[in-house]
Amino acid sequence: MLYRICDSYEIAEGHMTVFELNKKDILVGRKNSKLFACNNSCPHRGASLSKGQLEGENIVCYMHGYEYNIFDGSLVTMKSWKKESSWVEQSPEWRKSGQLILYRIFENERGVFIEVPKP
Numbered sequence: 272m273l274y275r276i277c278d279s280y281e282i283a284e285g286h287m288t289v290f291e292l293n294k295k296d297i298l299v300g301r302k303n304s305k306l307f308a309c310n311n312s313c314p315h316r317g318a319s320l321s322k323g324q325l326e327g328e329n330i331v332c333y334m335h336g337y338e339y340n341i342f343d344g345s346l347v348t349m350k351s352w353k354k355e356s357s358w359v360e361q362s363p364e365w366r367k368s369g370q371l372i373l374y375r376i377f378e379n380e381r382g383v384f385i386e387v388p389k390p
């Protein structure tokens with residue numbers, strides 16, 4: 272389903288906000304003048320990505336520092352596993368992460384729209 276979520280000016284450059292659509296929390300933002308929309312739940316262990324930070328075209332999860340590209344959803348780095356990290360080693364299975372779940376988003380003269388599958 273296609274949803275109009277707001278006016279374009281409400282999503283400022285470098286900012287993010289969460290919308291609830293079809294019982295999903297969707298993180299929406301704008302970076303380098305492009306809109307992005309992804310599941311607000313981190314693919315690693317489900318932390319809220321809205322508490323993370325944008326770094327370039329990536330979002331860094333506040334929980335363990337995993338970094339995902341906001342436009343293609345790929346896992347870019349797992350900062351917490353770098354050698355200089357003081358993070359305690361856990362099982363290799365625990366480290367695994369999928370990719371960000373992305374949603375189609377666009378804007379026109381009528382506002383910003385997201386396509387979200389039915390629940």
Ligand code: FES
Nearest residue numbers: 313315316332335
């Ligand atoms: S829950 Fe996001 S990096 Fe672990």
